[in-house]
Amino acid sequence: MAQAKKAKAAKPADKVDYEGNPLPDLPDLSWMGNTFQWGTKALPERYGGGLTLAALNIGIYGDIPEHIPHRNRLPRGAVPVISAGNIGGYYIQDKYEQWADSSPYLYEEGISRRWSTATDIPWETGRGLSDDVEVAIAQVATELSNWGSVESEVVSAWLQNLSPGYHEVKYYLSTAVYDSARIEEGYRKRALLNGAGMMLESPGRMNRACLESYGSWSNTVLFMWILRGSLMQAIVRYLSVYGPTEADRELAFRILPDIMRKSAYACDHIRFAISKKPELITTFNAGLTVAEFAQLSDFNDPVLWEALAIIFGDGVENMDEGMKIVLELQQHFLETYISKCSQANLGREAQIKSGAWAGILMGVPMTGHATPDEMRAQVAAIMQKNSGKK
């Protein structure tokens, strides 16, 4: 009786395989032993760090090739089968196009620092602001939420093109998309906390530059995480200090490390790409020149700067004082940007200090309130004053 039941239970499964071929009575075990390396024993960290992704890179599993020939989802180090074929996408097949040595560490770091905007922000402290400051923080929150949304769109769209053979990068980027989503929703919550709501959308030229950087993943990284990322880092860093409420400061403080990981990946990746293909310096610099124009264009829109000036000055009446901090922020952005470019082996200092950005470094904020001629006049006055001092 039991045997009959057993035969019946197996009936639908034991006739043919998924292609309709007859199957043997017992399963084919010829795959056993089909491995490039057996006996692998990756070990957890000794002092509580757990079993990390980097720890797996031993023996052949740590051989990270310069090129992945397969356009499918072959896990690196697994035995490929010819019939797997190509499945579309995954055309970013070279290491220099995506790699960063820090990827596995950033991935684990991203996971170990998991947090929630729902429960880790003291939202109850985000009350009691004057109406103008409340609207201003909602405006800044709208802008940052917008940027987070664009980031997550851009990175998630690239995943289908990045070869799984460099899984460390793909895993890290998965955490990065998640971090970007948290910026989007964290600042949405902030904007809506007291009813001010989502305010004016971003001018969007830098968003557009990020979205249109589909020529190469490296260009995307440059535009989004080195150029725009430096600005986002500066704004969030200043909000972590000058945020008008504890909730604002904590939100910014929590987001800052997430941004820093993206920055670390970006610098590491660009440096690696240049180490493999020095000629990319020219390409990258040309791309950044274009992206900087987009960023400049956004700088000439006053909305974000006015909102920040109201926050930093604690009200419209003190915007002039707030604008002094905005200038500091803009200078901090440029210094950070120059520093990141240097770290990535891209020298941008000369271009920044001699171009349209130079006025900021000399003490003239770029906020959309002055015409280019007026700004040039202000710069000239500062230069004259400085030469007089000498």
Place this chain on the structure above:
Amino acid sequence: MATKSKANTAAPNTFEQLLDYGKNNGYKLDWLQQRETFGDELDAPSNGGGLLLQDVDSGPFAEVPEWTNNVTGRPRGALTRPSAARIGKYGIRTKADVWLKNGAQLYEEAVQRQWSSATDIPWNELEELPDEIEQAECQLATFLTEVEFVAGDVPGRWISETSPDYYEPRMFLISQIMDEARHADVFRKRALANGGGLLQQNSSAALAGASIDSARDFTEMSARLHISGEGLVLSIFRMGERMAYNNAEKAIYRLAASDESRHVAFGVMHLQYVSQTDPERTEEIHSYLDEIELGLVAGTGGQNPAVRGTPSNAAIMTLLGGGTDEASLREGEQIAGAVRQRQVKEYIQRIKVAGFGDRFTNGRAAAGLTEYISA
């Protein structure tokens, strides 16, 4: 979440005076305005659950349009700029194409349930296993590492196709990308942590998820990925207690199943929304389900490791039976048959919940499904 109105601390003329003051001092401040919800404070979360995404939107921010012309990527409810470029390549601009009722809840749930493959798995409890068992573990882990790339990369494509007016499903899909990276990672770790190694890749493009890749419509993709593919894998993860040989493996399957159940829930709830709001698509959806059921019955597409004839299936039989001798394999085969029964039963239940259960009573469903259930 209920909101309470706060009397504006500054009278309108005061706010306007501030604006005038700013403008007189050279600032533009055109953007500085109080929207209709201004002063509606969200209740401070007092129950420990925090400020949840599903509770924050109100007024115009909560209005999810049936169709959207938001192609500038602005956050839902934000004020528009006439100069903003049309940067969004959003193929999904219709609510029913992507919506579900509890996308925000599933996202918040995902955020709360994040875990670490490095520290939340008791790796030190892995034990040396008989070689055939270790090989089976490693073959299954190789398979799962590979297919988890499908479930991460494919949703990624659709996020950028979806208007941010439907940000809740986008947020959930982002959390799924995170989950799937962790799954691919944890199974790679399992393969390389206990004296084994990776074994062979799946043997066909279809096995690697190409049919999910090729879907040209979000609902089609979601049915294939969330309901079929992930549903099948979820049934296997739930058998983890039977397949696991130590606490580390049990923890892997348990935690992965928790994530996977959210992904399946997304698919079911989205399909349910389609069935309730877009009846014109009913026949079309049934045709997708016809294809899915072919895979369930005959294993077409080969995404199901519980189907005979693949290394991953042989690995499961070895693990469930406890070895590769004939008696063990036959026992493993019988248990694997039970897994398939469970897969089919769970699939049928999900489709019923989604609102397409009539196919199981009107003769539309694949005949082989009932064969499995009655076997």
